[in-house]
Amino acid sequence: MKKNPFFIKEIPVDAPFCDREKELADLISYAKANSNVVLYSPRRYGKTCLTKRVQHSLKTIGTLTAYCDLFGVTSVEEIARRIAKSIYTVTHKSQGMFNKAISFITSFRPVLSPSPDGGISVSVQTAFKTDGLRVLEDTMDSLERFIHDVGVPVHIAFDEFQEIAEVNDSIAIEGILRHYIQKIQCSFFFIGSRRRVLLEIFNDRARPFFQSALNYELKTLPEKDLILFIKSQFEKAGKLITRENASKICKLVSNHxxxxxKFCFFLYEETSKKVTSDDIVETNAILIKSERVVFESILQGLATKQIAMLSALAKEPTAKIYSASYMAQHGLGSTGGIQQSIKTLSKQDLIEKDNKTGVWSLVDPVFRTWLDSS
Ligand SMILES: Nc1ncnc2c1ncn2[C@@H]1O[C@H](COP(=O)(O)OP(=O)(O)OP(=O)(O)O)[C@@H](O)[C@H]1O
Ligand SMILES: [Mg+2]
Structure with missing residues (x-):
């Protein structure tokens, strides 16, 4: 039996990919030109896997590519630590570069240990105790000197970059990062899904990063490419799906x-030889059920009135949130309360307003279906 050609875990860098040719070419050319880019979209649109593909391609032409994930950082020391770790991780296989990194980055020492998968895992230890902003400054200063000395082009991706805005002293942190990023001769990508928080860092005049990078938005996949992708993946793995059924899937997941x-992964498992309409209905239920824990944990983090607002917009997207009839029909309470809820839900990127129509709706299509049906 052939292997399921779809992925629910992270997609490998050499696996078939749908579209994104233009995005890949654009991003590679920005990187080659040493430009800085803010890459943003709602959650799970493919920012991280696209960045990994950009870096994979840059590596083949001799670029040193570091990937620094800032998810969950809670302190300035931790930000500095993750930066140092990303440099040690990318250099440890080349003795010459690794020695250079060690000689420049004096604030953290690398620790190499065997990992369970038979490879080497890299961690870092603080080399000396000092105040957090100083550690970040030292690390960025050593990064600048390392990149200057290393003699090859460098690309650094900061994933979940918006997280720095939630850390104490965030403006001072932004100030230090901006100071060095402006001077360092390489390309930086700043990636994130909480669009409001991320874009405010770059588009607010009062913030250090104001207008320091190109804004690049990743959209959903074009429907016609997604249909072809689904059909060809099924066919290559020995099963069949019609254009109409592939198109139904695109509609159900809004080209996400x-x-x-994930839908196609489950559907491939459900289908014996040829996908039927019933398989699609059943798979849709499986998909929604598989996300339930994620959705419930989002709701657990919200206040009752925010949940009411979210449910109202799932059931009935609207441009008239403050109309008396909408408020009464969905039991939304006071205007002040609604304003607060809208602010919190937008900041978390759970809802968005369409700029053209003014309609507010949920960002995540499956979350919307789940809320609407529960
Ligand atoms: N162009 C594509 N073709 C096929 N599958 C894709 C494509 N883009 C994304 N995916 C699928 O979506 C998954 C999620 O992508 P990824 O983790 O890169 O999204 P993200 O935008 O970084 O999400 P988050 O905001 O949660 O960090 C991938 O592992 C892959 O299965
Ligand atoms: Mg990501």
């Missing part, structure tokens, strides 16, 4: 890259 992959 992650949900399309």
């Amino acid at each position: 890259p992650y949900y399309a992959q």
Whole structure:
């Protein structure tokens, strides 16, 4: 039996990919030109896997590519630590570069240990105790000197970059990072899904990063490419799906890259030889059920009135949130309360307003279906 050609875990860098040719070419050319880019989209549109593909391609032409994930950082020391770790991780296989990194980055020492998968895992230890902003400054200063000395082009991706805005002293942190990023001769990508928080860092005049990078938005997948992708993946793995059924999937997941992959993964398992309409209905229920824990944990983090607002927009997207009839029909309470809820839910990127129509709706299509049906 052939292997399921779809992925629910992270997609490998050499696995078939749907579309994104233009995005890949754009991002590679920005990186080669040493430009800085803010890459943003709602959750799971493929920012991280696209960045990994950009870096994979840059590596083949001799670029040193570091990937620094800032998810969950809670202190300035931790930010500095993750930066140092990303440099040690990318250099440890080349003795010459690794020695250079060690000689420049004096604030953290690398620790190499065998990992369970038979490879080497890299961690870092603080080399000396000092105040957090100083450690970040030292690390960025050593990064600048390392990049200057290393003699090859460098690309650094900061994933979940918006997290720095939630850390104490965030403006001072932004100030230090901006100071060095402006001077360092390489390309930086700043990636994130909490669009409001991320874009405010770059588009607010009062913030250090103001207008320091190109804004690049990743959209959903074009429907016609997604249909072809689904059909060809099924066919290559020995099963069949019609254009109409592939199109139904695109509609059900609103052309969302992650949900399309996940839907098709389950559907491939469900189908014996040829996908039927019933398989699609059943798979849709499986997909929604598989996300339940994630959705419930989002709701657990919200206040009752925010949940009411979210449910109202799932059931009935609207441009008239403050109309008396909408408020009464969905039991939304006071205007002040609604304002607060809208602010919190937008900041978390759970809802968004369409700029053209003014309609507010949920960002995540499967979350919307789940809320609407529960
Ligand atoms: N162009 C594509 N073709 C096929 N599958 C894709 C594509 N883009 C994304 N995916 C699927 O979506 C998954 C999620 O992608 P990824 O983790 O890169 O999203 P993200 O935008 O970084 O999400 P988050 O905001 O949660 O960090 C991938 O592992 C892959 O299965
Ligand atoms: Mg990501």
